Amino acid sequence: MRNIASLVFSAGLLFLLLVIGAELALGYPDMRVGAEYLRIAGPELGAANIVTAILAGYRGFDTLGELSILFAAATAASLVLGHRRADARRDPPGGLVLSAGADLLFPLLLVVGIFVVVHGHLTPGGGFQGGVILAAAFFVALLANPARTLNHALLGWIEGLAGAAFILIGLWTLVEDGHFLTPLLPLGTMGELVSAGTLPLLSVAIGLKVGAELAGLLAHLADTEAPDR
Amino acid sequence: MTLELPVDLLFGLNLDLNLDLTRVMTANAIVLPVVLPLLAAFLMQPLAQVSRLLARLLGPLVLTLGAWIILNTWLEVGPAPFSVAIGGFAAPLGIVFYADQLALLFALAVQVFTLLFWPGLGVVAKAEAAADRQRAPRRDALALLLASAATGLALSGDLFNIFVFYELAAVASFGLVCADDSGRARIATLRYLFISAFGSVLALVGIAILYLQTGTLNLAQLAQVAPETLQGPIGLAAFALLLIGFGVKAELFPLNAWVPEVYATAPARVSALLAGLISKLAILVIVRLLILVFQQPEASQLLLVLGVLGVLTGEFSAWRAQDFPRLLAFSSIGQLGLVAIAFSIDGTTGLLAGTAVALHHLIVKSALFGLANRWSGGLDALAGAAKGAPRAAGLFVLFALSLIGVPPLWGFWIKLLIMVGLVQGGAPLDLLALGAILLATAVEAHYLFRVALRLYQPPVPDRALRLAPPARWDTGVAYLLGACLVVISVAITPTTEALRVLAQQTGDVLLYIDTVFPQPLADKE
Numbered sequence: 001m002r003n004i005a006s007l008v009f010s011a012g013l014l015f016l017l018l019v020i021g022a023e024l025a026l027g028y029p030d031m032r033v034g035a036e037y038l039r040i041a042g043p044e045l046g047a048a049n050i051v052t053a054i055l056a057g058y059r060g061f062d063t064l065g066e067l068s069i070l071f072a073a074a075t076a077a078s079l080v081l082g083h084r085r086a087d088a089r090r091d092p093p094g095g096l097v098l099s100a101g102a103d104l105l106f107p108l109l110l111v112v113g114i115f116v117v118v119h120g121h122l123t124p125g126g127g128f129q130g131g132v133i134l135a136a137a138f139f140v141a142l143l144a145n146p147a148r149t150l151n152h153a154l155l156g157w158i159e160g161l162a163g164a165a166f167i168l169i170g171l172w173t174l175v176e177d178g179h180f181l182t183p184l185l186p187l188g189t190m191g192e193l194v195s196a197g198t199l200p201l202l203s204v205a206i207g208l209k210v211g212a213e214l215a216g217l218l219a220h221l222a223d224t225e226a227p228d229r
Numbered sequence: 230m231t232l233e234l235p236v237d238l239l240f241g242l243n244l245d246l247n248l249d250l251t252r253v254m255t256a257n258a259i260v261l262p263v264v265l266p267l268l269a270a271f272l273m274q275p276l277a278q279v280s281r282l283l284a285r286l287l288g289p290l291v292l293t294l295g296a297w298i299i300l301n302t303w304l305e306v307g308p309a310p311f312s313v314a315i316g317g318f319a320a321p322l323g324i325v326f327y328a329d330q331l332a333l334l335f336a337l338a339v340q341v342f343t344l345l346f347w348p349g350l351g352v353v354a355k356a357e358a359a360a361d362r363q364r365a366p367r368r369d370a371l372a373l374l375l376a377s378a379a380t381g382l383a384l385s386g387d388l389f390n391i392f393v394f395y396e397l398a399a400v401a402s403f404g405l406v407c408a409d410d411s412g413r414a415r416i417a418t419l420r421y422l423f424i425s426a427f428g429s430v431l432a433l434v435g436i437a438i439l440y441l442q443t444g445t446l447n448l449a450q451l452a453q454v455a456p457e458t459l460q461g462p463i464g465l466a467a468f469a470l471l472l473i474g475f476g477v478k479a480e481l482f483p484l485n486a487w488v489p490e491v492y493a494t495a496p497a498r499v500s501a502l503l504a505g506l507i508s509k510l511a512i513l514v515i516v517r518l519l520i521l522v523f524q525q526p527e528a529s530q531l532l533l534v535l536g537v538l539g540v541l542t543g544e545f546s547a548w549r550a551q552d553f554p555r556l557l558a559f560s561s562i563g564q565l566g567l568v569a570i571a572f573s574i575d576g577t578t579g580l581l582a583g584t585a586v587a588l589h590h591l592i593v594k595s596a597l598f599g600l601a602n603r604w605s606g607g608l609d610a611l612a613g614a615a616k617g618a619p620r621a622a623g624l625f626v627l628f629a630l631s632l633i634g635v636p637p638l639w640g641f642w643i644k645l646l647i648m649v650g651l652v653q654g655g656a657p658l659d660l661l662a663l664g665a666i667l668l669a670t671a672v673e674a675h676y677l678f679r680v681a682l683r684l685y686q687p688p689v690p691d692r693a694l695r696l697a698p699p700a701r702w703d704t705g706v707a708y709l710l711g712a713c714l715v716v717i718s719v720a721i722t723p724t725t726e727a728l729r730v731l732a733q734q735t736g737d738v739l740l741y742i743d744t745v746f747p748q749p750l751a752d753k754e
Contacts, residue, residue, distance in 0.1 A: 034444065
């Protein structure tokens with residue numbers, strides 16, 4: 001019965017997708033909003049990277065929602081993961097090549113991550129991408145030496161304060177200007193590091209939050225007891 | 230000399246601006262019930278390291294504040310709908326919140342019900358194990374995220390923003406469902422996760438189609454351009470995809486396979502929130518889409534068919550259910566089918582009936598899940614439970630009667646309203662739905678009375694009564710909701726009138742467009 005139901009459902013879905021494929025005028029999208037963004041985003045927000053201008057400016061509220069989704073996923077995962085008996089066996093260290101490689105990579109990843117975060121309003125990238133690179137910097141070290149643990153309390157503080165900073169910037173603009181998350185501060189010259197008003201601050205908050213969250217999540221995964229073989 | 234006049238002028242201007250600013254601030258403060266829970270959730274874990282007591286109190290405090298802000302805004306701004314451009318970016322480029330009475334009512338309900346079913350309330354701290362104490366801040370953070378997302382769903386006027394909040398609600402509920410660390414709950418969550426992720430992907434495809442066809446995702450602008458761009462099969466396909474996506478949380482017919490297992494294994498209060506609150510907000514999103522974007526009759530017919538199938542499958546499965554939470558879960562599927570049927574009726578009648586049945590189910594089903602906290606075993610084990618808890622059993626009977634639709638209670642008037650609406654519609658499909666509702670009511674009456682009879686049976690001596698320790702808080706909440714139900718049943722005329730005004734406002738597409746894109750005064754003349 002269940003198989004028949006899923007077959008019928010799949011057939012219906014396939015039909016739906018076929019109809020869409022046949023009917024949709026692909027290739028010439030109606031740029032009602034998109035063209036407008038391209039026209040005014042640069043002058044209005046002063047960010048050279050229009051993607052960041054849209055993500056942190058026009059649709060900054062969505063970005064806050066996405067941050068929260070990641071936070072919810074990390075929190076839910078930490079509820080499920082990370083159970084470990086005190087005497088459980090850990091994987092052995094990864095050997096000289098891996099640990100030397102990890103040591104070499106660590107500062108490199110850190111610098112690249114910080115660069116991507118801080119230049120979010122200028123070059124491709126931004127808080128999310130840079131945050132992932134930052135998390136990787138810490139996780140590579142964990143892979144090389146599984147006995148090492150990250151300080152979850154510290155990560156929790158960074159994560160919480162960075163997320164709070166994003167919202168507090170929004171609340172500050174609400175008090176100052178009457179709108180939540182509206183860009184304030186002088187725009188400066190487009191293309192310079194200190195420009196585009198509050199956008200870089202938001203970018204840094206996102207980067208720190210995503211980095212700490214992902215590092216914590218990966219550490220939880222690594223810390224979960226491996227099945228005995 | 231020359232400076233005096235401008236200064237005076239500036240002063241006058243300033244005063245005006247200030248007055249205006251307070252009004253704007255009041256309206257803009259409506260983002261706070263969405264944002265403050267997020268802030269609290271982010272800070273929950275660090276705070277728990279400083280002071281456990283503060284962390285426990287933070288959630289209820291924030292929710293109370295949110296409820297107060299919404300009430301205050303509602304009273305200040307009055308009954309007319311208003312829109313808030315978030316970040317000060319005007320409508321199609323930025324995200325807007327659209328707050329009419331329906332949105333405010335549900336936003337308020339989110340705060341109140343999350344508070345009533347707050348996971349940490351009324352639980353004695355000493356009884357909690359050490360492991361639980363470690364989990365508590367995480368669980369509370371997830372509950373706050375759920376509340377924030379649900380408030381956002383009620384208020385947002387931008388389809389992508391709605392999708393973001395929908396995802397947030399989904400992910401937060403995954404965590405809440407398996408927060409109790411039982412294997413069965415985890416398996417149920419995994420299934421829930423797969424179905425939900427599948428639905429979300431399809432909803433995203435639907436949103437992409439809308440964007441490709443219209444070039445915008447602002448609901449008001451979609452409402453403007455929909456008559457030209459979304460007629461025909463492509464618009465219908467987009468609606469079907471969105472219906473599948475949002476139908477997962479709304480427990481619509483083919484997408485509700487996760488419901489019984491999740492509600493049977495999740496903590497009862499989480500079930501109450503998911504079945505009572507979150508399902509309604511998903512339905513609310515579907516209704517907004519139906520009113521504003523997909524006005525073709527086929528779209529509401531699709532909703533009607535899914536509703537009928539939901540009513541029939543839900544009620545018959547509930548009839549066969551062997552334990553109390555599963556029975557409630559299946560009955561919830563049936564009731565949400567009824568909500569879908571009600572909203573598929575044309576015009577104000579449909580919106581009125583739909584809102585009423587959604588609110589009724591919100592009150593009744595949440596309260597019943599609250600009672601399930603103490604009666605979480607098989608149905609057989611309930612024999613004689615009325616002896617230990619006569620008032621709780623009495624409440625159950627009250628809610629059951631209203632669910633079935635026994636005359637003086639609110640449930641009766643709602644079912645009457647739906648049936649009158651269907652008869653007025655008069656199409657064969659409407660009459661089929663009418664028949665389905667009557668049949669389902671009979672089935673519903675049978676299984677609910679069976680449970681009620683079992684409650685009042687003499688206890689079976691050889692079967693030890695394994696009742697959960699009396700959850701005082703939950704029973705208290707059930708009393709409160711029961712009192713609400715009785716009050717509404719007594720004051721049925723004013724309630725219906727208020728809901729009718731609300732429904733008229735909700736159904737007014739031009740009002741929505743004009744509120745989001747206020748036209749300059751010169752244009753109006």
